[in-house]
Amino acid sequence: MNTSHQTATVSSKDGATPPAPRTRRRRNVAVVAALTGILGAMGTLVYFAVPLYQLFCQVTGFGGTTQVAAKAPGAVPGRVVTVRFDTNVARDMPWQFSPPAPVEVRLGEERLVAFAAQNTGNEPMLGTATFNVTPFKVARYFNKIECFCFTEQLLMPGERKEFPVTFFVDPAIADDPNAGDVTAITLSYTFYNKGAAALDEYLNRSRATAGRAVPREMNQ
Amino acid sequence: MKGLLLALALTVLNAPGASAHSLKSLEDDLHDKEFYFQPLDKQAPDFALMDADGRPVSLRDLRGKVVVLHFIYTNCPDVCPLHADRIAEIQEMVNRTPPMRDAVQFLTITSDPIRDTPEVMRKYGEAHGLAPVNWTFLTSGTERPTVTRDLVQKFGHKFTEVEGGYQVHSVVTHVIDREGRWRANFHGLKFQPINLVLYINALVNDVHGAEAAKKRGLWDKLRELF
Known part of the structure; x- marks a missing residue:
């Protein structure tokens, strides 16, 4: 009783007419819809928080995520650096792995070279490569745009394949007093055998991919 | 036709990845393919121990190197010798490339300093093919036998001593980055040994990540406490 009296008093003071029941219901629906929308938006943001944060880190380099170079800034006139290449193969691999010839590059200049490997054994073999840049103090200035390291590379018996590497030397090296004496950089790769289990898994994945493609081909 | 499609699938799978050389992409790959890989990112427990000749070695002294660390005791009849053999196999693979040999330190720590x-x-090292060039066996010495046992627990192992001088603790190979951060088990x-070798190589070459770790702020340190 008391409540209805207070409500009536307030309405009377404002001089507003109470809304019709249908209008009030419509307003209530609008409020509920708006709140549901906000809740949905918040839920979506929470759900995508991790990938969005990762994207932010990749773009800005925040949080220690390594920035993989996408493009060279372009050649800067002046200092030229010799880049040499070196190759190694693990003990149990019948692969011949050859480096490209040394190249001379200007700072900021994008350069493409190709390593080559051949499987001289009688069995298919899955390899994967590690890499190193020396002297170590200039590794931070050596940027690879395209690289074959860490990925699985299959060579059938007798097969020879080229592995391209695109790189540039960051012009910021010129501002580093510790790197002033560096005139040559060596990029080395070592191929390792991933083993029989990884090879089987790789071939099974390949067969599954081919198997999925067959019905589509037959349907056409 | 199926053979052609298989060849096509092999070519697609075999295409070199343009950005496949970062630590992050390797961690994602290992997460999918290496069941026994556990990525971490926290400060590794520090220690001050000594080698067989009494020379002091602390984790802080090894900043700038990737550290591969494991715990054993030589009286262990079964799994420890196999673990040491596995570490020797990985060391041989790493040392195949001289820059890697210089950038990585292997540590074996005894959990039984008395025996x-x-x-x-x-x-022990010679018997298991561990090369002293970048491998060291560490102890806390007979006067402080509980120090390495406590360290075993700080690295997340449950440690139990049973009758006959035998001990029970997990078999884990710990990987610590160049800034002393514990990055993986x-x-x-x-x-697969090659997966550990790839991970070590990615950490050695993670120059930008190491620089970011040095700049780690107060907020990151506070967050680690929780």
Whole structure:
């Protein structure tokens, strides 16, 4: 009783007419819809928080995520650096792995070279490569745009394949007093055998991919 | 036609990845393919121990190197010798490339400093093919036998001593980055050695990540406490 009296008093003071029941219901629906929308938006943001944060880190380099170079800034006139290449193969691999010839590059200049490997054994073999840049103090200035390291590379018996590497030397090296004496950089790769289990898994994945493609081909 | 499609699938799978050389992409790949890989990112427990000749070695002294660390005791009858053999196999793969050999330190720490005397420790490495060039066997010494046992627990192992001088603790290979951060565990002995070698190589070359770790702010340190 008391409540209805207070409500009536307030309405009377404002001089507003109470809304019709249908209008009030419509307003209530609008409020509920708006709140549901906000809740949905918040839920979506929470759900995508991790990938969005990762994207932010990749773009800005925040949080220690390594920035993989996408493009060279372009050649800067002046200092030229010799880049040499070196190759190694693990003990149990019948692969011949050859480096490209040394190249001379200007700072900021994008350069493409190709390593080559051949499987001289009688069995298919899955390899994967590690890499190193020396002297170590200039590794931070050596940027690879395209690289074959860490990925699985299959060579059938007798097969020879080229592995391209695109790189540039960051012009910021010129501002580093510790790197002033560096005139040559060596990029080395070592191929390792991933083993029989990884090879089987790789071939099974390949067969599954081919198997999925067959019905589509037959349907056409 | 199926053979052609298989060849096409092999070509697609075999295409070199343009951005496949970052630590992050390797961690994602190992997460999918290496069941025994556990990525981490926290400060590794520091320690001050000594080698068989009494020379002091602390984790802080090894800043700038990737550290591969494991715990054993030489009286262990079964899994420890196999773990040591596995570490030797990985060391041989890493040392194949001289820049890697210089950038990585392998550490074996005894959880039984009383029985593992300097004499015993000196023979152990040779027996398991561990090359002293970048491998060291560490102890806390007979006067402080509980120090390495406590360290075993700080690295997340449950430690139990049973009758006959035997001990029970997990078989884990710990990986610490150049800034002293504990970055991964490889559990047991069934992981693929090449996957650990790739991970070590990615950490050695993670120049930008190491620089970011040096700049780690107060907020990051506070967050680690929780």
